[in-house]
Amino acid sequence: MSLEEASLTPLDSTGDRVQPFPRSPQLQRRLAAAAQPTQEQLSKRMEQLQAERLKTEARIQSLKKRRADLATRTEAMKQQIHGRFEAMRAVLKQDEQAAMETLDIDLKSTRTMLDQVLKTWNQHLDQVSKAMSSMHRAQEDNSKATPGGELEGKKENISLMKSDASEKTIGLNEERFERLVNLLSSVTKQLKVQLQRKTLLLDMKPVVVDLHTCHAHLTVTPEGRGLFYGRARTAPEHPLQFDRVCCALGSAPVSSGKAYWEVDVRCCSGWAVGVAYGRLERKGRDKGCKLGRNMNSWCVEFRNKNLSAWHNGRHVPCQGVVGQTRLKKVGVWVQFERGQVVFYDAETMGVLQSFSAAVTPVFDRAHHQFTEPLFPAVRFIKPAAEAWPDHMEFCHNSQM
Structure with a gap:
């Protein structure tokens, strides 16, 4: 480009325009x-x-x-x-x-x-x-009577009093009092448990089973909360279905806030109750499909009369459980933002295990800041020497 061409700027240029002379008043x-x-x-x-x-x-x-x-x-x-x-x-x-x-x-x-x-x-x-x-x-x-004669007569007129055995039994009914104190102590404990449970029930979350995730041998009750195991294949095949591990997930995940639900396990001889990410594997028998055996799930598990808590393949005996304790209901409480899930004995409100980002003496801390929605999850476990378990159910408000 020549110097002469470079010095000229087109009037319709989109760049900074230069007004060579003031506009006229009429134009303005x-x-x-x-x-x-x-x-x-x-x-x-x-x-x-x-x-x-x-x-x-x-x-x-x-x-x-x-x-x-x-x-x-x-x-x-x-x-x-x-x-x-x-x-x-x-x-x-x-x-x-x-x-x-x-x-x-x-x-x-x-x-x-x-x-x-x-x-x-x-x-x-x-x-x-x-x-x-x-x-x-x-x-x-100084009576002249025979010594002791008159006195003998006096002795005969007064009979000696003996203590009645019934006198010893007279007293307050202390045995009844002790029973009353013991009953009041029991009522106090039960009241404390119910008040604590009341706090959790305020965050009660109704859980319905996701039919697409159910193992083929599981039958779901019409209301969608109960699960029965049977030898016959009942559920149709689906891409989200657990095909080898006898598991099922809830249909609505927890993605924020607090949520609480309970699972009735009294009719099971082997079970696992927990929470899991939606990416929990569904096909095969690998650890990736089993609750608590991977980074995507947390649970408490009752197997061979032993109760333990599992996450990422690690486990510890559940807190406060001694011997062959059989639970009737398991309570699950999730505080999503705090990265906390707590498992309770719903009858006594005793803490079975707490998974938390703040306190994790055994399990990896890095996996307790939840990064995905959590689904309620259950698993039927075949005992070593017993028949398969029969029934589990997510409790409804009317069952509380």
Whole structure:
């Protein structure tokens, strides 16, 4: 390109334009008139702004009303909860009063019996005292009667009192009192368990079995919560189906927040209850398909009368379990954001095992920050010397 060509800039260039001379006043007025909207456009725009203003004001009023309603609704909820606890306290107060009245009645009855015995012994004491006074006067009068004659007569008039064996049994019914204290202790423990369970039931998640994942020998009940094992093949083949390991997953995963559910295992002689990522392998018998034997699943497992917790192929005996403990229900609580899953004995609310990013003495910590949604999972395990287990079921709210 020549120097002359390089020095020229086209007027329609998209680059920075250079105005070689000032624009004329007429041109400036024409440009200004073209930039100004018409009266019709201004009116239309004004109407739009007014409509938007009314809409915004209505939304603000709605939000203010909702904010005011929050306090009212919260207060109503508090009153309802307070009423429930007041009813519980009233029952406890009534039962306490009844127990105290029972003790008072027992005390009154015992005192009456003791007073009667005491009265009898006081009467006998009076008789003995009178006899001793009579004998004393006789000695002073230096009676001429045969020595001991008159005294013998006095002895015959007073019989010796002997302690009645029934007197030893008079007392408070302490055996009944001990039974009452033991019963109250048991009720207290049960109440504490139920209150703790109540907290978890607030996050109760209904679980329905995903039919596509069920092993071919599993039959699902019509409501979708129960699983029966049978020798006959019942489920059709599906790409998501477990073909060799007798497992099934729940249909709705946990992807945020908290969730709790329970599995009834009382009719099983071998089982595993846990959670798993959706990428848990489904085909074959490798560890990748078995709950707790890989990085994609966590579980507690009952096999050959031993209860243990599993993850990534590692296992430990479950906490608080001694001997051949058989559970009726297993509770599973997930706190997704905290990377925590806790397994409970749903009858006693004892913690069987807690998997957490914060406290993992045995299992790898790196795998407890959940990176994918978690599916409820169960597995039927064939015992070494028994028949196959029969039935497991995800509990519903009405079964709590």
